[in-house]
Amino acid sequence: MNKFVKHFGALATGVAMTALLAGAALADPAIIYDLGGKFDKSFNEAAYNGAEAWKAETGGAYVDLELQNDAQREQALRRFASQGANPIVMAGFSWGTALGTVAAEFPDTNFVVIDAVVDQPNVQSIIFDEHTGSFLVGAIAALKSTTGTVGFVGGMDVPIIHKFYCGYAQGAKAVKPDIKLIENYTGTTPAAWNDPVTAGELTKAQFDAGADVVFAAAGGSGLGVLQAAADAGKFAIGVDSNQNYLHPGSVLTSMLKRVDVAVTTAFKEAGDDATFKPGITVLGLAESGVGYALDDNNKALIDDATKATVDDLSAKIQSGAITVHDYTTDSTCPGI
Template sequence: MTLMKSLLSGAAMTALSAGAALADPALIFDLGGKFDKSFNEAAYMGAQRWVEETGGSYRELEMQSEAQREQALRRLAESGSNPIVMTGFAFGDVLSQVAGDYPDTKFAIIDMVVEAPNVQSVVFTEEQGSYLAGVMAAMASESDTVGFIGGMDIPLIHKFECGFAQGFKSVKPEGQVLINYTGTTPAAWNDPVKGGELARAQISQGADVIYAAAGGTGIGVLQAAADEGILSIGVDSNQNMLHPGKVLTSMVKQVDNAVYDAFMAGTDLEPGIKVMDLEAGGVDVAIDENNQELITPEMQAAVDEAKAAITSGEVEVHDYMTDNTCPAT
């Protein structure tokens, strides 16, 4: 975006730092764009809520390439932004290199752990929310075959896949979960055409509910599912409204809350690991006016039961990232 290019030019950044108050927070969006209807957009909504409640202002950048990460972080830190929040695991290595050079700046990274005295690492139990989505998919499926389409093939997205499969198998142990990933590079997050192609391939194999954990690519999955007359499951943001009556639910990660909380904390942001799990309201499945007719009383009861079992510890949802395995697949 033009904004990104202008902010990364030295002259523009000098003018910005000269004219802006110190300690304005900043938000850096990952590849896929601010309005991806998913992960980045959830972060944006959190920042906007902070603006509406406080009347404050913040800086924002949209990544256009991997090469811009370090430059963006350094320029924002040098301009006085504090705290600086970034969305996505891909900032991990760069932040590890940069954070120590700006000890007076607080950083928050979502979906990655970076151990530094001025960094807050926000992580979610995606496997728990995905388990609930799997329960719902199993109860809605008539073919006993469902699909999972991930974006970039990385351990983080396998957390979604594994939790979903475990939830599905808890209801239909003999059922089948079809699994595909869009790619192995960051471009996998923003390829709705490929997402649609993978969805249609899974439908041809009998899938009648497909869960997309693929950022902007998921938009193509949801569209293909609606076009083919099957149900889909959205991710990160509430995507139920994209195809009312066709999206069974969305596995919502409260990325908005993570950004809002970081902005509210300001320079008092506490370093360390912040876990946003089911019990803390960090993940959930979305039920609203767009999908409520799809939710039977039996399905709602099963979701409520699963939530209680997970929060009590009766049901332990496997975290793929602990050992890079998934017992349910």
């Protein structure tokens, strides 16, 4: 399958898709990654790791596909469904329209979509409280900063990434009300998820403007942020997957979004109607769906006082004592 994926762009779309899916066994689960590549070390790779964890635990087999363009979404869903794959899991906020159409055509197939909401009886929509996890890493960034300025480099300029930024900014201001924030995005098209060069240049500009910690919420583009921080002797914050290992001593922490757990759970549950959970599932701090990464690669960077402060903030968010505004509810970020 890797051979076909690698050379997908050189093949006619219909022929390539047929070749990719011909081996799908009846009732094997399937996962379709979003644009940006399976091995982006961030969002898509977290989804892949979840599928691999299921495979290692159960000994089962699954089929997968890397999208090359938006036009392939409906075709990929139909091909997998017609081959008998069940469940079919999709990672990414751009699946809503295609899934809304195809799910109705295959009522006996269970679909799970991550980061989008589709109201169909055979669809489970999994969304995350990215704003609360981002709040925690925003607090860490502000507490670590010695310049009083922290930065944010997002990928595609879309509401879900503003949700990350708004949470991050709220967390930073919760511990340092006078903190300055710099906000940039790598682009307005899906290419923004795989442009580490632009992300790196934006990060360098933020460092030049006084930032000493930059949070990357940019998929594969975020690798450019992490590299720029390592080169400059400053700090970056990773996203989705635990990226602390990429530049130990420079990656301050990573905002974890447990897409891997969502995929593993979907593979276990959604193929059986008795355990399938259609409707909306929300994963936040209480469900360990989001959080921050602390391991051997960054434990020297986060002192006990910072950890205690951030863990206290997490507890207060979960209890309702602190409310973190969700940008996607009204397209605003009050006070920022």
